[in-house]
Amino acid sequence: xxxxxxxxxxxxxxxxxxxxxxxxxxxxxxxxxxxxxxxxxxxxxxxxxxxxxxxxxxxxxxxxxxxxxxxxxxxxxxxxxxxxxxxxxxxxxxxxxxxxxxxxxxxxxxxxxxxxxxxxxxxxxxxxxxxxxxxxxxxxxxxxxxxxxxxxxxxxxxxxxxxxxxxxxxxxxxxxxxxxxxxxxxxxxxxxxxxxxxxxxxxxxxxxxxxxxxxxxxxxxxxxxxxxxxxxxxxxxxxxxxxxxxxxxxxxxxxxxxxxxxxxxxxxxxxxxxxxxxxxxxxxxxxxxxxxxxxxxxxxxxxxxxxxxxxxxxxxxxxxxxxxxxxxxxxxxxxxxxxxxxxxxxxxxxxxxxxxxxxxxxxxxxxxxxxxxxxxxxxxxxxxxxxxxxxxxxxxxxxxxxxxxxx
Amino acid sequence: xxxxxxxxxxxxxxxxxxxxxxxxxxxxxxxxxxxxxxxxxxxxxxxxxxxxxxxxxxxxxxxxxxxxxxxxxxxxxxxxxxxxxxxxxxxxxxxxxxxxxxxxxxxxxxxxxxxxxxxxxxxxxxxxxxxxxxxxxxxxxxxxxxxxxxxxxxxxxxxxxxxxxxxxxxxxxxxxxxxxxxxxxxxxxxxxxxxxxxxxxxxxxxxxxxxxxxxxxxxxxxxxxxxxxxxxxxxxxxxxxxxxxxxxxxxxxxxxxxxxxxxxxxxxxxxxxxxxxxxxxxxxxxxxxxxxxxxxxxxxxxxxxxxxxxxxxxxxxxxxxxxxxxxxxxxxxxxxxxxxxxxxxxxxxxxxxxxxxxxxxxxxxxxxxxxxxxxxxxxxxxxxxxxxxxxxxxxxxxxxxxxxxxx
Numbered sequence: 001x002x003x004x005x006x007x008x009x010x011x012x013x014x015x016x017x018x019x020x021x022x023x024x025x026x027x028x029x030x031x032x033x034x035x036x037x038x039x040x041x042x043x044x045x046x047x048x049x050x051x052x053x054x055x056x057x058x059x060x061x062x063x064x065x066x067x068x069x070x071x072x073x074x075x076x077x078x079x080x081x082x083x084x085x086x087x088x089x090x091x092x093x094x095x096x097x098x099x100x101x102x103x104x105x106x107x108x109x110x111x112x113x114x115x116x117x118x119x120x121x122x123x124x125x126x127x128x129x130x131x132x133x134x135x136x137x138x139x140x141x142x143x144x145x146x147x148x149x150x151x152x153x154x155x156x157x158x159x160x161x162x163x164x165x166x167x168x169x170x171x172x173x174x175x176x177x178x179x180x181x182x183x184x185x186x187x188x189x190x191x192x193x194x195x196x197x198x199x200x201x202x203x204x205x206x207x208x209x210x211x212x213x214x215x216x217x218x219x220x221x222x223x224x225x226x227x228x229x230x231x232x233x234x235x236x237x238x239x240x241x242x243x244x245x246x247x248x249x250x251x252x253x254x255x256x257x258x259x260x261x262x263x264x265x266x267x268x269x270x271x272x273x274x275x276x277x278x279x280x281x282x283x284x285x286x287x288x289x290x291x292x293x294x295x296x297x298x299x300x301x302x303x304x305x306x307x308x309x310x311x312x313x314x315x316x317x318x319x320x321x322x323x324x325x326x327x328x329x330x331x332x333x334x335x336x337x338x339x340x341x342x343x344x345x346x347x348x349x350x351x352x353x354x355x356x357x358x359x360x361x362x363x364x365x366x367x368x369x370x371x372x373x374x375x376x377x378x379x380x381x382x383x384x385x386x387x388x389x390x391x392x393x394x395x396x397x398x399x400x401x402x403x404x405x406x407x
Numbered sequence: 408x409x410x411x412x413x414x415x416x417x418x419x420x421x422x423x424x425x426x427x428x429x430x431x432x433x434x435x436x437x438x439x440x441x442x443x444x445x446x447x448x449x450x451x452x453x454x455x456x457x458x459x460x461x462x463x464x465x466x467x468x469x470x471x472x473x474x475x476x477x478x479x480x481x482x483x484x485x486x487x488x489x490x491x492x493x494x495x496x497x498x499x500x501x502x503x504x505x506x507x508x509x510x511x512x513x514x515x516x517x518x519x520x521x522x523x524x525x526x527x528x529x530x531x532x533x534x535x536x537x538x539x540x541x542x543x544x545x546x547x548x549x550x551x552x553x554x555x556x557x558x559x560x561x562x563x564x565x566x567x568x569x570x571x572x573x574x575x576x577x578x579x580x581x582x583x584x585x586x587x588x589x590x591x592x593x594x595x596x597x598x599x600x601x602x603x604x605x606x607x608x609x610x611x612x613x614x615x616x617x618x619x620x621x622x623x624x625x626x627x628x629x630x631x632x633x634x635x636x637x638x639x640x641x642x643x644x645x646x647x648x649x650x651x652x653x654x655x656x657x658x659x660x661x662x663x664x665x666x667x668x669x670x671x672x673x674x675x676x677x678x679x680x681x682x683x684x685x686x687x688x689x690x691x692x693x694x695x696x697x698x699x700x701x702x703x704x705x706x707x708x709x710x711x712x713x714x715x716x717x718x719x720x721x722x723x724x725x726x727x728x729x730x731x732x733x734x735x736x737x738x739x740x741x742x743x744x745x746x747x748x749x750x751x752x753x754x755x756x757x758x759x760x761x762x763x764x765x766x767x768x769x770x771x772x773x774x775x776x777x778x779x780x781x782x783x784x785x786x787x788x789x790x791x792x793x794x795x796x797x798x799x800x801x802x803x804x805x806x807x808x809x810x811x812x813x814x
Contacts, residue, residue, distance in 0.1 A: 054732030
């Protein structure tokens, strides 16, 4: 990672030339539910989307826009995913793009659309039509309302920004994300919108985005479920000036700064996982290969028994051993070491009895690091997750009911 | 399935020549924790074991016994899994076999051992030594106490029995199982002990057991976690008389009766899943192949969002669509049909609005059938699971604490 990039306070409007807005239009009962993000000048665009076979209408729309490489704006509603809505859903997504384009005076084929919320209900288009007119007339250089308007069961908005000096040019990167549930890594996860005033070709932008997402959003899991709407969009308008970023060194520096922003947002998504009370970082080393390390780390991060023990703050290492053993990876039970923070909990596959109390103290924190060494090879991987609580069940056991009652 | 087999009231001692007992020896605080099952005459034995790379010491012991094909008894403790216990665990499992053999006057290499409970703590052998002496002196023709003594977080004992006429001989099959958590199908799941007074060679017994388990214990999932101790044992003592069962027709009849008992027990395991309030049968048809149907059915049965919606009694079909879409199987969104009991909830990939209320009524039942048709091919699979409740989190968030407090 470059030393020339650092995080700064900010959001999607921190890069020059981006405007945003967010309003309540009536998809939800009360909270903000319609966001608009636009650039004053044309942008190169890159995007990564859910690998779910069931794709929401706006995802299909965005893939066409991204394929052409140019965009000017993104319109996003929360409260309704416009997924499993058939031909009507397609028409509604297209209409959202067209109305936004008309309001902003830009080409309709350069407007991206994203939706998040309940699956299988038609969008309330009359509310959205009126909302698009209203949100597009109140755009400003602040992403605060937009970041609120894209949330669903999230408990706080997720924004981040970074600056980097690339050659003679200072560029800025900003981002916002929503998370909370259906979080699992299969290409892009959740909704995330990134902006930059750097100048990049669509091809370079795509490479940087893929690298940044593989370090961040592809390394988190809340509940193993994959959304029909997962979308990560990156817009680059070149407003910082200078030649397009090119060459390995400059691109590497840009990608480093982008990864910082994406990682910040990804960690916020985990911290705000539905019902989460703590963020847990599993670092698996000593595996036969990086791929095996990744599989093992995801097995740990996905095990209900491990996640409930983490919720209870219990150093139940036996469940971790059982999860590792069922990951389908090479494993020698008597070589496994497990550390919770600085405390060695398992040595050579056996529990360290005197570690129980100090390990429990570590597990009581809001951020927990668990390091596993399989003692076999040099494969490594890190995965971020959260604990699993009764609150997750309460939220998801009555989502539709809650939604109409409180949102 | 043969018409000549039927379920009867009974347990592991329903087949002739089997005796059992169960006592409290002190592994748990108060409830029964040591079971013994034995046959008055030598048995052929078959067994299936966890595929977890981390295998408990008793599992490794049993595999040696089963490889030789002959057994006389099984000793089982609950409250402690004797897993991740290193060389000491190996010695303890061997000692349990030897003490049981001495008490019964049978060869030590014909005694099977099983343990279930917390992972990573040494067995309290002084309690177990005294317990084996005591339980072996009080054996009788009832499996009631044994079925109680093998339980952990289960809320009720699980026993079943069946009779079948094979040629001129009436044979009996009995079984007991424990379940509740760490239930997922990778070969044999959970602990299950089956007995029969039919005469079979170890090879025929093994084939029948594999077929019965693939229809039953390999079709259930509670939480996707795989135990280090999963064991299914089948003992056949031939006490019903007659020649060894041989030939496809007779073996098929025996296997049918065995499947009846195994399926009964597997369904009880799901019904008693930790925190479960309902049993849900997912039947996936119209898939490109049986293997794809199985993958899709397990994805549905394993999705936290689907399982929490089932807990809430909500007809949230969007989550089922999202789960199917992420199963990595062939899928045409607009061909998907989903039925809850007799109510069609999804037609051509779209929700049937008027089905909401009747589907919710179906989902409120204690047994729910959900049928999905992908409309692509003739692949089919059925998987049994339960809902996911706050109670699951409570049970597993503080297992060690609960265990020492209440068991």
